Amino acid sequence: MVVTAxxxxxxxxxxxxxKPLADLMGKPMIQWVYERTMQAEVVNRVIVATDDRRIYDAVQTFGGEAVMTRSDHPTGTDRLAEVASSLKCDLIVNVQGxxxxxxxxxxxxxxxPLLNDPAIAMGTLKTPIRDSRExxxxxxxxxxxxxxxxxLYFSRSLIPFPRDFYEEMEANPLKVGAFKHIGLYVYRRDFLIDYPRLPSTPLERTESLEQLRALEHGYRIKxxxxxxxxxxxxxxxxxxxxxGLLQSS
Known part of the structure; x- marks a missing residue:
């Protein structure tokens, strides 16, 4: 399969x-994202999608690939779908800039998982929460x-809610068993193109979380x-x- 980020x-x-052009150790931040994404084993191509000529020019300057998009997209997913409609690939990875x-x-x-199972339309990541403040x-x-x-669900509230040991959470947040969602998404190209056309949903609007639209319309997210x-x-x-992390590494 062909995978485009x-x-x-x-x-x-x-x-x-x-923010994308903010200097980070002598390079614009978007260049760090681009170069690290290029290192992924499964990715065949990386594209920066932007509505700003300054970002487009910066990506061109460091040798990356960029495309200009419309400026009226309400979400990043809509911007992705515009680019995906002109691509020939199987999977699209949305990497945050x-x-x-x-x-x-x-x-x-x-x-x-999407490479191994053609029935999965969308995927993402989670990691254990280790900080009670999170x-x-x-x-x-x-x-x-x-x-x-x-x-099953995404929320800005604490899920699952630890009824029996909530008071212990500050001392041992891992005991809660809560997971933080990491906003990196993988889509089948055809699904991504159709996704912005799905009507907005009540839970999506309540939590202000776009991924809930997929769940409310019956799609599964790995x-x-x-x-x-x-x-x-x-x-x-x-x-x-x-x-500071880069300087100390």
């Missing part, structure tokens, strides 16, 4: 304008899965467990943290 990248950001330390092995882990943070999305590792950690950049302070 697409990295959506917008210049506009409420908390961090120009604010993950400069993304481990290529995480991409491989998410993709392989258990309670609405900014950390949690996921619960069935016995075959298909998603969720692979990983112990690898991602370090997303939402603010300039996050970028300083990532810079």
């Amino acid at each position: 697409i990295i959506p990248a917008r210049f506009a950001s409420t908390r961090f304008p120009g 604010d993950e400069p330390l993304i481990d290529p092995a995480m991409i491989d882990a998410a993709v392989r 258990c309670l943070s609405p900014h950390v999305v949690k996921v619960v899965t069935d016995q075959n590792d298909f998603a 969720v692979v467990t990983t112990d690898l950690i991602s370090h997303g950049v939402d603010t300039p302070e996050d970028l300083d943290r990532v810079r």
Whole structure:
């Protein structure tokens, strides 16, 4: 199968304008994401999808591949679908443009179930929550899965809720058995093209989590467990943290 990774990248950001072009050890952040994605074993091609000429030019400058998209897409998935409609491939990987330390092995882990089972339309990742603050943070999305590792639900609330040992959570968050969702997605190309056309759903709107649309319309999402950690950049302070990790490595 042919696997294409697409990295959506917008210049506009409420908390961090120009984030994809922020300098990180002498390179724009989007270059770190691109180069790490290229290292994934299962990926055949990497494309940055952007609506900003500055990002497009930066990707061209470091030798990457970029495409310009419409600027009126409400979500990154819509931007992916626009690009996917012109591609000849089997699987599309959505790699977030604010993950400069993304481990290529995480991409491989998410993709392989779809390579092995043609019935799976969509896949993603989860990792155990080790910090009690993340258990309670609405900014950390949690996921619960069935016995075959298909998603049952995604939520900004703590799921599952540890009724019998909630007070112990701060001392031992791993005892809760909660998992953090990692926002890396794999789609079959045809499914991705159709996905934005699905009507928005009540749970999706309530939680403001787009992946719930797929579940509410009856599609299954394979969720692979990983112990690898991602370090997303939402603010300039996050970028300083990532810079410190690179300097100490």
